[in-house]
Structure formats: C-alpha cells, structure tokens
Amino acid sequence: xxxxxxxxxxxxxxxxxxxxxxxxxxxxxxxxxxxxxxxxxxxxxxxxxxxxxxxxxxxxxxxxxxxxxxxxxxxxxxxxxxxxxxxxxxxxxxxxxxxxxxxxxxxxxxxxxxxxxxxxxxxxxxxxxxxxxxxxxxxxxxxxxxxxxxxxxxxxxxxxxxxxxxxxxxxxxxxxxxxxxxxxxxxxxxxxxxxxxxxxxxxxxxxxxxxxxxxxxxxxxxxxxxxxxxxxxxxxxxxxxxxxxxxxxxxxxxxxxxxxxxxxxxxxxxxxxxxxxxxxxxxxxxx
Amino acid sequence: xxxxxxxxxxxxxxxxxxxxxxxxxxxxxxxxxxxxxxxxxxxxxxxxxxxxxxxxxxxxxxxxxxxxxxxxxxxxxxxxxxxxxxxxxxxxxxxxxxxxxxxxxxxxxxxxxxxxxxxxxxxxxxxxxxxxxxxxxxxxxxxxxxxxxxxxxxxxxxxxxxxxxxxxxxxxxxxxxxxxxxx
Numbered sequence: 390x391x392x393x394x395x396x397x398x399x400x401x402x403x404x405x406x407x408x409x410x411x412x413x414x415x416x417x418x419x420x421x422x423x424x425x426x427x428x429x430x431x432x433x434x435x436x437x438x439x440x441x442x443x444x445x446x447x448x449x450x451x452x453x454x455x456x457x458x459x460x461x462x463x464x465x466x467x468x469x470x471x472x473x474x475x476x477x478x479x480x481x482x483x484x485x486x487x488x489x490x491x492x493x494x495x496x497x498x499x500x501x502x503x504x505x506x507x508x509x510x511x512x513x514x515x516x517x518x519x520x521x522x523x524x525x526x527x528x529x530x531x532x533x534x535x536x537x538x539x540x541x542x543x544x545x546x547x548x549x550x551x552x553x554x555x556x557x558x559x560x561x562x563x564x565x566x567x568x569x570x571x572x573x574x575x576x577x578x579x580x581x582x583x584x585x586x587x588x589x590x591x592x593x594x595x596x597x598x599x600x601x602x603x604x605x606x607x608x609x610x611x612x613x614x615x616x617x618x619x620x621x622x623x624x625x626x627x628x629x630x631x632x633x634x635x636x637x638x639x640x641x642x643x644x645x646x647x648x649x650x651x652x653x654x655x656x657x658x659x660x661x662x663x664x665x666x667x668x669x670x671x672x673x674x675x676x
Numbered sequence: 677x678x679x680x681x682x683x684x685x686x687x688x689x690x691x692x693x694x695x696x697x698x699x700x701x702x703x704x705x706x707x708x709x710x711x712x713x714x715x716x717x718x719x720x721x722x723x724x725x726x727x728x729x730x731x732x733x734x735x736x737x738x739x740x741x742x743x744x745x746x747x748x749x750x751x752x753x754x755x756x757x758x759x760x761x762x763x764x765x766x767x768x769x770x771x772x773x774x775x776x777x778x779x780x781x782x783x784x785x786x787x788x789x790x791x792x793x794x795x796x797x798x799x800x801x802x803x804x805x806x807x808x809x810x811x812x813x814x815x816x817x818x819x820x821x822x823x824x825x826x827x828x829x830x831x832x833x834x835x836x837x838x839x840x841x842x843x844x845x846x847x848x849x850x851x852x853x854x855x856x857x858x859x
Binding site: 453 | 693696697700701704705706707708709712713718722725726729730733734735737738740763797798801812813815816817818837840841844845847848851
C-alpha cells in the first residue's frame with residue numbers, strides 16, 4: 390500500500406468498521422511509514438472523541454412503560470386488524486398478481502421466488518394494505534398485473550377501480566359503464582374472478598335493490614370492508630395550501646397536524662374553495 | 677437463552693406483546709440515543725422513540741420475516757426523526773441553544789484539552805447537514821454497517837460512504853479551525 394492509498398483509506402475509515410480484516414494492509418503500511426503514523430494518530434484521536442460523543446446513552450426512566458401502555462391501547466382499538474392477517478400476496482415484477490386468503494406461511498413462499506423488484510413491490514403492497522385496514526389509506530398506489538384476465542374482465546376491473554372510497558355502485562351501473570348494459574350477470578362473473586380484491590374494490594359493487602350481492606371472500610368480508618370505509622373519513626385538506634388529497638396520498642402525509650382538515654366528501658371541500666391534489670386526483674364519479 | 681430479534685419479532689407478528697416488550701427493552705437505549713443525537717432536544721427524542729416503537733407495533737404485519745429486524749426498526753426511527761426535523765424547521769429556525777443541548781459525555785480522564793475538543797466537536801456536529809448527520813449517527817451509535825445504513829435510508833452504499841465522508845470532512849474542518857484558534 391502506498392502513502393496516497395493509505396491517506397485515502399484513512400479519510401474513508403470509521404471507527405466502528407476499523408476492525409475489519411480488509412484494513413490489514415493499512416496496518417502493515419503504518420508500521421513502516423513514519424509520515425502516515427502522524428496522520429493515523431490524529432485520526433485515532435478524532436475518532437475517539439467522536440465515539441465518545443456518539444456513545445449510547447440510557448433512555449429516560451419510564452419510556453418502556455409508556456410504549457407498552459400505548460401499545461396496549463392500540464391493540465384493543467384495531468378491530469379490523471384481524472382481516473389483514475389472513476391476506477397473502479403474489480407479486481410479479483409487473484405488479485400485484487393475486488391477493489388471496491391463506492395462512493401466512495404461504496406469503497414467504499411467494500416472496501422466495503420473486504425478483505428484487507417484486508420484493509420491493511411486495512413490501513409496498515403490504516404496507517399500503519396494512520394502512521388501508523387501519524383506516525390510514527383510502528387509495529392504493531400499486532401496479533396490478535392482470536395478464537391472466539380476458540379483455541372484457543380487464544375492462545370491468547378498470548371501471549371498478551374508478552369507484553371512489555366509501556361509495557358503492559350497482560352491477561347495472563358497471564354494465565353500462567363498460568358498454569354492455571345487458572351483461573350484468575357476466576359482470577358479476579368477471580368481478581368474481583378479480584385476482585386482486587380489496588386493491589381493485591369489487592366490494593363496492595352491490596345489487597340495485599340495495600342488497601349486498603356476492604363476494605369472492607364471502608359476504609362477511611364484504612360487509613366488514615364496507616363498514617371500514619364508512620367509518621373512515623376519506624379526504625384530508627391542507628388549510629394553508631387549500632389542496633385536497635385522498636387519505637394515504639404522499640402529499641397528505643406531509644400536511645402538518647395543525648393544518649389538517651377532514652372532509653367526508655369532495656363536494657364539501659370544493660364548496661369551501663379547496664382544489665384537488667394533482668397526484669391522487671380526487672374527482673367526481675357519476676353515481 | 678437469548679432469542680434473536682427476528683425470532684422475537686415473529687412472535688410479535690402473532691400479537692405477542694411480551695416479546696415486543698423484550699425488543700423495546702433491547703433497543704430503547706440505542707433508539708433513544710439516535711433520536712437524541714439527531715434531534716438534540718431530549719423531549720423530542722423521547723417522543724420520537726415512543727412513536728417509533730408504536731409504529732413498529734402497528735406495522736408489524738408489513739414486516740417480512742426474511743428481513744433483518746435492526747435496519748427495519750432504524751428505518752422507522754430515521755423517517756420519524758426526519759419528519760420531526762422538517763416539522764421543526766417549518767415552525768421556526770433551529771434554536772441556537774439546541775447546539776449546547778447535546779449530552780455532555782462523561783470524561784473519565786481529567787484532560788481538559790480533550791474535553792474542550794469534544795465540546796467543539798459537539799458544536800460542529802450541529803452544523804452537519806441532516807442526511808449526513810443521520811448516516812454518521814447510525815454508523816457510530818449502533819455500529820451499523822454501510823450496507824445496513826444503505827437499507828435504512830434507501831440509498832446506495834456509495835452514497836452512504838460519501839455522506840459519511842462529507843460529515844467527517846465538515847467536522848474535521850471545524851476542529852482544525854478550532855485548533856488553529858487555540859494555538
């Protein structure tokens with residue numbers, strides 16, 4: 390090792406990593422080079438100071454108790470948490486392929502075969518789903534991979550994805566929307582094949598007479614999902630910028646606590662002068 | 677027998693609060709120290725620590741058992757600290773007295789020159805930009821590897837190295853200026 394290389398390494402080196410065997414060459418060089426020794430001594434002195442300054446200090450007394458009390462309160466208040474536990478995702482690099490109800494062990498098997506990008510996507514999807522079930526998210530910002538669906542099914546699912554959070558539409562509405570007004574039954578079949586329920590909200594489709602209709606995961610799930618959406622205020626406005634976002638939008642996350650205004654509907658917000666966010670684009674849907 | 681963090685967190689994912697209590701006990705000092713060194717104010721650091729553990733509990737189902745637990749936890753801590761820092765910046769400019777608020781490290785030796793040098797270092801740290809400071813703190817407080825810090829911050833290992841170099845160059849410059857004044 391030359392002096393120049395030693396100086397360069399010294400500039401990069403940090404005390405926590407200094408033990409690593411790859412720095413053996415530096416030690417050998419220092420034993421024979423007087424000029425580098427001086428730099429080494431100065432470096433050691435600085436590092437020692439930094440290590441002391443950035444040493445671990447004890448947390449204040451009572452912190453553990455505070456955390457555990459908070460957790461106890463939170464655990465009893467999240468009734469929807471149970472829904473989330475049984476969800477399993479299958480992910481491809483193109484998007485979420487399937488959302489299933491299974492035991493959690495299968496989730497790892499699905500990930501084991503996934504690529505790195507798919508792994509990152511899986512992570513994002515699980516986070517967003519967890520937020521959805523805790524009432525902290527009202528839109529999903531995830532790619533879905535519908536390559537296994539027929540063109541008709543894709544049209545149906547695309548139209549379903551436009552139904553806003555907290556609202557419901559009829560099978561008839563959806564049939565008209567995809568240009569097949571007499572195909573309400575075929576619509577029902579296409580929805581039953583929805584590979585990614587919850588993310589594409591087929592639970593927001595109900596019968597025209599007001600009854601629930603079917604659901605791939607069972608009507609108990611449909612009821613609970615609709616109840617969750619009814620109980621969550623979908624829009625958050627920022628009183629300083631007058632911008633309205635869906636809950637869960639990245640801009641919504643940045644609104645300060647003191648500036649947050651909650652809106653139950655887009656109409657309410659527009660009437661008092663708010664404008665829709667350009668990212669999550671809250672918009673009217675004809676009912 | 678000591679369980680690994682990952683084994684304990686697997687129990688936490690089943691809703692085991694006792695296992696989570698053990699993890700909190702294991703990490704509370706380190707998490708608090710990171711928050712304290714990044715945010716300075718003890719109260720802010722305490723709030724950030726509590727919030728980090730609460731978030732870890734709430735998002736336990738989003739944790740993939742194949743991940744290492746430590747970088748995952750520090751990722752939560754780092755994000756909370758950055759949010760808090762930005763919130764504070766928007767509220768007001770960083771109060772100058774916070775520069776003095778870092779803990780005075782206990783000095784076993786009676787070497788005043790060293791103590792003075794440490795105080796200078798302490799003040800210099802406050803002038804290191806947030807991102808670089810966070811990388812520096814993660815590296816020194818809990819000895820996270822470059823790869824782990826990269827995962828915590830969602831940046832490349834090369835960026836971790838350059839941020840660390842940036843932080844240390846700034847610190848060194850300040851210290852040299854201080855030494856010149858002293859001599």
